[in-house]
Amino acid sequence: MNTLSENTMNNPAKTAAEPGWLAERRAEGLAQFKTLPAPAPNDELWRFASVGRLKIDDYAPTGAPDAATAEALLERSNLVSERAGRSVYVDDHAVCFEGISEALKAQGVLYLPIEAALQSHPELMERYFLKESTELGSAKFFGLHAASTRAGSVLYVPKGVEIEQPLVNYYWTSTQGTAVFPHTLIIAEANAKASVVDVFFSETKENEALNIAVSNLHAADGAQVFRKVVQDWNEQTTSFQLDTTIAGRDARVKNLAVNIGAERARYENQTRIEGPGANVKMYSLTVAEEKQEFDQRTFQTHNAPNAVSDLLYKNALLDNSRTIFSGLIKVAEGAQQTDAYQTNRNLLLDPTAEANALPGLEILANDVRCSHGATTGNLDADELFYMMQRGIPRRAAMQLMVFGFFEEVIEKVDSEELAENLRQLIHKKFDAKIA
C-alpha cells in the first residue's frame, strides 16, 4: 500500500477547477507536512503524549461507499431530528447534502459542500478557507489536512440572520484503512445566530481509520454561535481534531465537545478573542477506557479587553486509559478586564488509569481575573455510601455519580434530544463496564 504522504503527493485532492490560491495553500500544506518533524517525546507541546503510538502512514483516502453502505449510514445519521440542514459524508464522500430551506437561502444563508462553495463563492472561500490553524503543535498535521481535505461543509450566515435549528454534519469512516480530512467552516456575520453539530462516527467497531479534521469558526461582532462536536470513532481510529474560534466584539460562542471514541485522539481547541466584550465557552467531556488516549490541548487568547473565556474539560477514566489536558490562557497587554477561566476535572474510576494536567497562564495585562485549576480524584466514598444507604446498589450508584459528573457538561447541550442521545452513547460505552 502507498504511504499516506506518497498518496497525497500522487493524488492531490484537487479537482480540475481548483483556483490558484487554493493550489498554493495545498502545496504549502504539503510542504509543511513533509518538512516539519514528527512530534517528539521531548516536545513541550506533546508532553505526556504517546507520540510513539502515532502511526499515520498506513492510511490512504479511499473510494466512495457502495449504495447499501451509504444508505445504511445515512439511516444512522439521526442524532438530531429537528435541523436546518444535514450533510453526511462517508470516507470523505458526500452521500447526502440536505440543503437549507428556501426561506433561509432567500436571506442569504449558505450551507454548501466545500467543493460547491469553491465554485459558487470563490471570494468568500479565498478569505476563509484553510486560513486558520491551531498553534498547539499540530502544524504538520494541519499541513496534511490542507493538502488533502475534500469533504466538509461551509455555513455562512449573513448579518442579522438567525437560524434556530442546527446544521448537522456527519463524518463517517467505513473502508478499512481509510484516511479522512473533514472540514467544517462556519462564518457568522455581525449579529447572526447559528448552531452546528459535527458528528464523527465509524461504521463498525473494526474498520481502522485516520482522521485529521479541522474546524474554523468565525463569529463577527455580536454573532452567536454554538458548535457541538460528538466524537464516537471506533477504537481503531487515530484522530486529530484541530479547531479554532475567532470571536469579534460582543460575540457569544459556545464550543462543546463530547469525546467517546478513538484509539488515540488529539483534540486541539483554540479561541482567539479579537473584539471587546466577547464571551466564549469551551466545554468538553471525555470518557476514556481500555488503552484509549485523549490528548487535549487548549489555548484561550485574549487580544481585546472586557471579554470572557470560560473553559471546562471533564474526563472520566477507566482501565488503562490516559488523558492529557494542557491548557494555556494568554492575555495580551491591552486586554484589560479580562475574565479567563480554565477548569479541568478528572475522575479516575480505576487506579490504572492516568490523567495528566498542565494548566498554564501568560498574562501581560494587569487588570484581569484569571483562574486555572485541575483536579484529579476518585469517586467519593461517602457519597457512594449515601447513595447506597437509599438502597441503590454499588454499581448503579457509581453509574449515577459518573453521569452526575458528566451532567454539568451535558446539561449545556441546549437540546433535550441531543442531550439524551449523548447520554445514550455514553451509556453504551459504560454499561458493560460498570453494570
Add this chain to the structure above:
Amino acid sequence: MNALEIKNLNVSIEGQSILKDFSLTIPKGEVHALMGPNGTGKSTLAKVMAGHEDYQVESGTVTLDGENILGEEPDVIAHAGLFLAFQYPLEIPGVSIANFIRAARAARLPNGETINAVEYYKELYEKMDALKMDRKFTARSLNDGFSGGEKKRCEILQMSMLDPAYCVMDETDSGLDIDALKTVSEGVNLMRGPERGFLVITHYQRLLDYIVPDVVHVMFDGRIVHSGPAELAHELEAKGYDWVKESFATTA
C-alpha cells in the same frame, strides 16, 4: 421479634473505641429519642447500623425484625428496612432529586417491573408540597448548594418516599428554622404508626415537643446511661450533661 435490636455493640475507629457495649431495642410502633454530648458516638451508631465500612465492629449484633444486618452492604441494609437521615447529607452534583429517589425506588422493585412515571411524580409532588418544598427542587442536583434546612427537608422527603420500616434520624432538627421544624415534624408524625420504628437523635428537647417520643435515652461515652419518658428531655435540657455525668456515668 418485631424490633430494631442492638445488643452489646462494640465499635472502634482507628484503634479508638467509640461504642462500648451499646444496647438498645426499638419495637415497631415506637419512637425513641437518643440524646448525648458531642462526640459520644451517636452518629457512629447510626452509620455502623447503615453499613458504613470505615468502622470496625469488634462484637455485638444488630438485627431488624430478627434479621442480622451487621456486615451487610449499605444497599442490602436499606432494603432490609433501615433508613438513615444523615446529620450531614452529602452533595451529589449532576444527580437530580427526582432521578435519585426514582433510582432508589427502582432498586426495590422486583426484576422486570418499572416505575410508573406519572404516579411517581404525583406522589413526589404531594410529599414535597407537604414538606413545603418548591417543586422546582426535583430538577436540582441532590443537596448541591442547598441550605442546611433544605438538605434536612430533602432527607425527610426521601424517607417518606422510601417507606422504611425503621427510621434513624440524625440531628434532623439542626439547621431547621422554627417553621421548618414544625413542617418536618408533621411529616414525621404522619409516618408514625404500628408498622414503623424511629430513632431520633437530637440535642434539643424542642424537636421532641413536636415529635413526642415514647422513650428518651441518654448516651454518654459510647453507651446508654439512662432512659426515661419524654419528660426526661426537659430534665436534661434544664440540668445539662454535667448532671448526667455525675448521676449516671459512674456506672461505667
